Amino acid sequence: MSDGFEARIANYLSAKLEGVQDVQVSNLSRIHGGASCETYRLRARYHESGRLVDRGLILRRDPPSGLIETERATEFAAYNAFQNSPVPVPEVFWLENDPQWLDRPFFVMAEVENCAAGSILAADPYGAHAEKIGAQFWTALGQIAASPPERLAGAKIAIPQSRDCWRVELAKWEQVIDEDEREPQPVARAAIRWMKRHPPPPPQRLCVVHGDYRTGNFLFDVEGNVRAILDWEMVHAGDPHEDLGWALDPLWSPHLPGRPGGMIAPRDAIKFWEKASGLMVDRVALTWWRMFAMVKGLAIWISAGAEYQDGKNVDPVMAFSSWYCTAMHNRALADALMRDGRGLT
Amino acid sequence: MKPRVDTFLTTSAMALLGEAVPKLAGNYIEGSVRTQAFLQLLLAPVFDGAADNRVKDIEAMRKLFRRAAKDCPDAAMAASLAAAAREKTVSLRMSALDEVWCALAKQMIALQTLAEDAPTPWGKAIARACNRLMAESAGRHLIQVPPM
Numbered sequence: 330m331s332d333g334f335e336a337r338i339a340n341y342l343s344a345k346l347e348g349v350q351d352v353q354v355s356n357l358s359r360i361h362g363g364a365s366c367e368t369y370r371l372r373a374r375y376h377e378s379g380r381l382v383d384r385g386l387i388l389r390r391d392p393p394s395g396l397i398e399t400e401r402a403t404e405f406a407a408y409n410a411f412q413n414s415p416v417p418v419p420e421v422f423w424l425e426n427d428p429q430w431l432d433r434p435f436f437v438m439a440e441v442e443n444c445a446a447g448s449i450l451a452a453d454p455y456g457a458h459a460e461k462i463g464a465q466f467w468t469a470l471g472q473i474a475a476s477p478p479e480r481l482a483g484a485k486i487a488i489p490q491s492r493d494c495w496r497v498e499l500a501k502w503e504q505v506i507d508e509d510e511r512e513p514q515p516v517a518r519a520a521i522r523w524m525k526r527h528p529p530p531p532p533q534r535l536c537v538v539h540g541d542y543r544t545g546n547f548l549f550d551v552e553g554n555v556r557a558i559l560d561w562e563m564v565h566a567g568d569p570h571e572d573l574g575w576a577l578d579p580l581w582s583p584h585l586p587g588r589p590g591g592m593i594a595p596r597d598a599i600k601f602w603e604k605a606s607g608l609m610v611d612r613v614a615l616t617w618w619r620m621f622a623m624v625k626g627l628a629i630w631i632s633a634g635a636e637y638q639d640g641k642n643v644d645p646v647m648a649f650s651s652w653y654c655t656a657m658h659n660r661a662l663a664d665a666l667m668r669d670g671r672g673l674t
Numbered sequence: 675m676k677p678r679v680d681t682f683l684t685t686s687a688m689a690l691l692g693e694a695v696p697k698l699a700g701n702y703i704e705g706s707v708r709t710q711a712f713l714q715l716l717l718a719p720v721f722d723g724a725a726d727n728r729v730k731d732i733e734a735m736r737k738l739f740r741r742a743a744k745d746c747p748d749a750a751m752a753a754s755l756a757a758a759a760r761e762k763t764v765s766l767r768m769s770a771l772d773e774v775w776c777a778l779a780k781q782m783i784a785l786q787t788l789a790e791d792a793p794t795p796w797g798k799a800i801a802r803a804c805n806r807l808m809a810e811s812a813g814r815h816l817i818q819v820p821p822m
Contacts, residue, residue, distance in 0.1 A: 361705025393752050512772070513779035516808050519786055526790075574779030584821050645709040653716060660812040667805045 335371070335381030336430075338388065341430045342373055342437075345423050349375040349382070362545075362646060365562055366401070370440060385440030387419065391433040392642070395660055399634050401434045401563075402426070406484030407561035408438060410537070415472045419557050440556040444548035447591060449581050454544060454591040457555030463592030464601055465555040466547065468533055470572055471605025473558075476537040486565050491531040494568040499621065502628040509628075509635040516659045517627045519666055520620055527670065529617035532568035533608055540564050542572045544581045544590035569608055574618030575600075580626060612674045619673040623662040630655040680718035687714035716817050727814045728771040732763060734807050735778040741787055741803070745796040751788060754781065782807075 339354040346352065360368040365446040369388040374381065404584040405424040412418065425431070427438055447454030455462045478488045489497045506514060513585055540563025548557040577598070582591040589595055599610050634651030636642040665673055679683075684810035690711035698704035739759040758781055763774065782804060789800035 361702055361709075448822060450819055450822040461731035512776050513783055515779050515783050515786070515804075516812060518783050519805070519808065522787065522790060535697045583819060629741045636757065645706055645713055649709055649713055651714075652713070652720070653819065656812070656815045656817045660809075663805070663809040663812040 337431055338371065339426070342375070345437075346375060346377075350375045351376050354665075365392070365560075366390060372571040385442050386422075387438050387440050388431075388435055389438070389443070390431055390435035393433075398589075400591075401436050403484045403486065403564060404560075404562040405436045406481060407537075407539075407564040409483055410480045411473075411558075412474075416469050417477075417555060418561075419555050419559075421502060422575075441548050442494070444550050444556050446546070446548055446559075447544045449545050449583070450590075451545075452584050453592065454582075455500045455549070455553070456594040458549070459588065459592050461553040462549055462555060463590075463598065466577075466590065466592055467598040467601035468545075468605040469555065469558055470539075470542055470576060471602040472486070473539055473542070473572065473604035474536045474569035474602065478535050478537055480537055481564065481566065484564065488535065488566045491535055494532060494535070494571075495529050495621070498567060498571065500622070502621075502625045505628040505632055509633055511631075511638060514627065514631065515661050516666070517624055517631075520624050520662050523666060523670070524617060524620055524624070527617065529570070530611060532570065532614070533611075534569070535566055536569045536572045536606075538565050538567040538569075540572070540575075542576045543578070544592075550655050568614065568618065569606060570611065570618040571621065572621075573602060573610070574615060574622040575625070577619060578626065579623045579661055580654060584659065610674075615674045619669060620665060623658045623665070626658045627655060630658065633643065680722045680724075683714040683718040683721065687711040687718075692715075712822070715820060720817060723814075724768055725766050725771060727811075728761060728768065728775055729766070730780060730814060731811050732774055733772065734811065735782055736761070738800075738803055738807055739778075739781065739785070739819075742789070742800050743798075746785075746788075746795070747792060747794070748788060751784065755785065 335354040335357045338357070339352050342354065343349075343352040352373065355372045355374065357369060357371040360370055367390045369390070371386050371388065372383060373386050374383045376382070389404070400608065402424060405421055408418050408421040412420065419441050422437045422439070424434075424436040426434045428434075453459070478486070487497075506517055506521075536635040539558070539561060541560050542558070546558070546560040547555055548559065549555050577589045577595060579586055579589070582589055585591045587594060588597060592598070603609055612651065630650045633642075634655065637644075637647040637651060688711075690707055695704055695711070698707060722806075728777050736759045739755040743752045743755040743759060746755060758778060763771070765771070786801060786804040789797045789804065791797070792800075
C-alpha cells in the first residue's frame with residue numbers, strides 16, 4: 330500500500346480527531362473480497378491527553394465500479410441505527426462524502442479484532458461452533474426483523490406500502506437484469522413471470538431488511554460468539570421474510586445443503602427467528618421470498634459478469650460470481666419452477 | 675503432443691496455489707491470485723465440456739420448437755419456431771454456438787410466455803416442457819466446487 334494513501338488517511342484522521350497529536354497510520358492493507366466496495370484495515374496511533382492510543386480501524390470506500398451499486402451513506406446509517414442494540418455491529422465514526430480526502434465517499438469504523446468470517450465454500454465453516462453460531466445468527470436476524478423501518482431514520486430510504494413490498498423489490502432487480510444482461514436469461518425471466526402470477530401475502534408488518542444477511546457477512550470469534558453483523562449496504566425497508574429467504578439460500582452452503590449458511594437445520598433456524606422477531610413464518614410468503622432471493626442473486630451475478638466483460642471491474646471475484654453463482658442459482662431456480670415452487674419451505 | 679487446455683489450466687492453478695500464493699501472504703493480491711487459481715480449477719472441466727453442453731442446449735430447444743410449432747395458436751410464432759427448428763449448426767466455435775443459443779433462447783422466452791398464458795393442453799404441455807428443458811440445461815452447466 331502506498332505511503333501516500335496512508336498519509337492521506339492520517340491527514341483525515343487528524344482533522345476529525347479533536348485534541349489529539351501525532352496521528353500516524355500504519356499496517357494499511359486492503360481486505361480481499363466484498364467487490365461492492367474497497368475495504369481497508371489499518372492501525373491508527375496518536376497521543377490523546379498525553380496517552381498513546383493505538384487502535385484498529387476499518388475504512389470502507391466506494392469503488393470506481395462495484396458488484397452492487399450502493400451508497401456508503403446508507404450503510405453508515407444502518408450501522409448507526411443498530412449501535413448499542415442486541416444486533417452486534419462495529420462502532421462507526423465518520424462518513425465522508427468530500428472527495429478532497431480520498432477521492433471517493435468512505436466511512437471509518439472500529440475494527441472488530443480477533444474474529445473471522447465464514448467462507449461459503451468451506452466444507453464446514455463453523456465446525457464445532459455451528460450450533461452456537463447458528464442460534465446467534467438466526468436470533469440476530471429475528472431482531473432485525475423486529476426493528477421497524479423508522480429505525481433507519483438516518484438513511485435516505487423509501488418506505489413502501491406493505492402490499493407493494495414484493496413489487497418494489499422485484500421491479501428493482503428485474504431492472505438490473507434488463508440493464509445488465511448480455512445474453513437472454515430464460516430461467517430468471519420464467520421465475521419473474523411466476524412471481525408476478527403468484528404474489529406473496531402482504532407482510533404482517535414492515536421491518537428493516539439487511540439485504541445481504543448470510544454466511545460471510547458476519548464476524549465470529551474463536552469461542553463461537555457472533556461479534557459483528559456486516560455489509561449493510563443493501564439495507565432497506567420491507568417484508569421480514571425477505572432476509573429469511575436470502576439467508577436460507579442454498580448458495581451459502583453448497584457443501585452442507587441441509588444446514589443453510591453451514592449452521593443449523595432450517596426448522597431450528599426458523600424457531601430462533603420466530604422467537605426473536607415475534608413473528609410467525611408464513612410458508613406461502615417464504616416460498617415467494619426464497620424464489621426472489623434466487624432472482625436477486627441472479628441479477629447481481631449477471632451484473633458482475635457484465636462489469637467484468639466490459640472491463641469496468643476485473644476483480645476475479647466478479648468472474649467467479651458470474652460463472653459459479655449464476656450456474657448454481659439457475660439450477661436451483663429451474664428446479665423450483667419445475668416443482669411450481671413446492672419444496673422450498 | 676501438446677498439453678490440453680484443461681490440463682494447462684489445472685497445472686498452472688496448482689502452481690499458483692503452491693508457489694505464488696504463499697509468497698503473497700498478507701497482501702491484497704494474495705486473495706486475488708487465489709481466486710484466479712481457484713477459477714482456473716473450476717473452469718478446466720467447463721472448458722472441456724462447453725461446446726458439447728451448448729450443442730445439447732441448442733438441439734433440445736430445436737426439438738422443443740418442432741413440437742411447439744405444431745399446435746401453436748400464434749401463426750407467426752409457429753412459423754418462426756418451425757424455421758428455427760429446421761436450422762443446422764454450422765460452426766462449433768463457442769462464440770458461434772453462443773450466438774445461435776442466444777437467438778433460440780429469446781424465442782424460447784417468447785414461446786414460454788405464450789404457453790403460460792394459453793389455458794389449453796398445448797399451453798400446459800409446452801410450459802412444462804420449457805421448465806424441464808431449463809432444468810436439464812441448468813444441470814449440465816452446474817459448476818462443481820471442491821471444499822476449500
